[in-house]
Structure formats: C-alpha cells, structure tokens
Amino acid sequence: MQILVTGSRGQLGMELQSLAEHYSDYRFLFTDRASLDVTDGEAVRKFFKNQRIDCLINCAGHTGVDQAEADVESAHLVNAKAASHLAEASGKAGALMIHLSSDYVFDGKGCRPYTEGDSANPRSVYGKSKLDGELEVLFNAKRSVIFRTSWLYSSHGNNFLKSILRQASAKDELKVVYDQVGTPTYAQDLARTILDLLPAFPPRIRGEIYNYSNEGVASWYDFARAILEMKGSACRVIPVTTAEMPVVAARPHYSVLNKGRIKKDFGVQIPYWRDSLAKCLSEI
Ligand SMILES: NC(=O)c1ccc[n+]([C@@H]2O[C@H](COP(=O)([O-])OP(=O)(O)OC[C@H]3O[C@@H](n4cnc5c(N)ncnc54)[C@H](OP(=O)(O)O)[C@@H]3O)[C@@H](O)[C@H]2O)c1
DSSP, rough: EEEEEETEEEEHHHHHHHGGGGGGTTTEOOOOOOTTTOHHHHHHHHHHHHHHOSSEEEEEOOOHHHHHHHHHHHHHHHIIHHHHHHHHHHHHTTOOOEEEEGGGGSSSSOSSSTTTTTTOOSSSSSHHHHHHHHHHHHHSSSSSEEEESSSSSSSSSHHHHHHHHHHHHSSSEEEEEOOEEEEEEHHHHHHHHHHHHHSSTTOOOOOOEEOOOOBOEEEEEHHHHHHHHHHHHEEEEEOGGGSSSSOOOOOOOOOOOHHHHHHHHOOOOOOOHHHHHHHHHHHO
C-alpha cells in the first residue's frame, strides 16, 4: 500500500514519520508545504496523476485557533478548500482518504462525551473551517474516514505541553484555565491507531467519522499540573477562568469525545492520558 502523508512536518505527520519503519507493508510518501501545497488544486491533481496513491493521510491543517479569527481566508483555504482538492483527487484515484478533524466542531455546551452523531455547532473560525473540511471530504471523497481528535501534543512541533515547559523554565507561576474540559491526546497514539486500522477498514468505507482521543478527562489546568508534576518543576499553576484570560477565539467549555464507536468496531485499546503524557515526556 502506497500512502501519501500531507503536512508531514506537523505533530501528527512527524509521529507518522517516526513510526513508518515499523510498518514495512506500507510505502510512504511524506510531503510538506514546500513539496505539496495542499491549497494548490493543480499541484494536488498533478501529484496524484504522477504517483500511484492507495491511501492519503491528510495531516495538513491551519491549527492556529486564535490566528484563524484574524485570518479567516487562510483557515478556510487549508482546512476546507484543500480538503476538497484532496478528496476529489483521492476519489479519482480510488484512494482511501483519512482526514483529521477536531473536537472544536462542537459548541461545548454539552455535559456528556460527544458521540459522532451529535450535532456540530462550532464557536470559532477554526472549528467552522474544520467542519467545512469534513463536509468536503464526506461529499467528494469516494472512500474516506474522518478522525475527530482533541488537544494533540507530541515531542515534535508546537503544542501546549511544550509551551508550558518553556514558560515554567522562565516563571515562578503560570495561570491556566480550568473551565475548558476535554482530553489531551498524544499524537503518537493517534498515529499508531490510524496505521493499525488501515487494513481493517472495509474497501467501500465512505464518510465514516470516528472519535479518537486518549482516555480520561482533564481541564487545561489539570494538564498543566500533570506536566509540571511529572517534570518535577517547582513552578506553580494558578487556576483561572477563560474570562480572565486574553484569548481571541471562543473555545468549547466541554469537548470530551466518546470513543465507544472506534472501540466497538475495531477493538481499539486507548491509553489513559496521564500514561501517554509520561511516555511523551520521557521522549522529550
Ligand atoms: N493540534 C491539535 O490540538 C488538534 C486537535 C484536534 C484536531 N487537530 C487536527 O489534526 C490535524 C493534525 O494536527 P497537528 O497538531 O499535527 O497540526 P500541526 O502540528 O499544526 O501541523 C500541521 C501541518 O500542516 C502543514 N500545512 C499548513 N498549510 C499547509 C499547506 N497549504 N500545504 C501543506 N501543508 C500545510 C503545516 O506546515 P507549516 O508548518 O509550514 O505551516 C504543518 O506542518 C489537523 O487537521 C488538525 O486540525 C489538531
């Protein structure tokens, strides 16, 4: 199976690159913005014409949630328009498209874990662009699976974990919100799950959404506390509300994902978020 990975220098893409050597049945084509700009429809079409692609894992994304509020067009181009180019090209090639979406498609007004069937109602430009991207994939790809995930972190790239470690090395205390609740997800766990499931998806699978995050529930405050405790940092974490912080984009207060479907359909074993955090920290 020849697999194209787009946006492969981001967190998830880098984790897929690290795992690639353990999947000798797959041949990978890792591309980044320089080698394949996914917003360039012509470049996408040419790439699919020149290579045999059996599967596409689209890791490219405009993931700056606050920046997206000021740059609506870029967020839409990368998260929705590019998804449409990729969906059409993979549809024509008969390739399976694996697409990534987000817990931020939900408004967060719920108080029980969101299932794949719950109505989306994004509160931010980023969330709206991710939902639009899902729709492009649902309509345009002939074989597709969408993974909705949340709060990704990794030893690669930029993320909350690294930001907390960086700030804690320079400050005695940090303010972190405790009224946004979700689940931190180690990008390596998600990458491994995607690669493991590829042979398990039925050939005609189309437009199926699967939630995947680590197990358990945390606020960003809990997440920050766990990071610093595991690192033995003396930096204190002060719990604050979202209203006390200068953020631009509205975020869901509650965005825990229900993983019952992926566990039932494929028997996926999902690690607890603290266990995965410890593993990631040992690799940094
Ligand atoms: N991060 C999270 O907390 C989170 C949560 C839920 C869902 N997701 C979704 O999961 C997916 C992977 O997230 P991630 O955290 O791995 O993202 P990431 O670390 O921000 O990586 C995204 C990658 O996409 C690349 N990219 C941006 N525009 C591109 C373009 N026009 N053409 C080709 N590549 C382009 C970026 O390259 P540059 O560095 O050059 O911009 C970057 O390498 C995304 O779809 C994201 O929306 C993420």
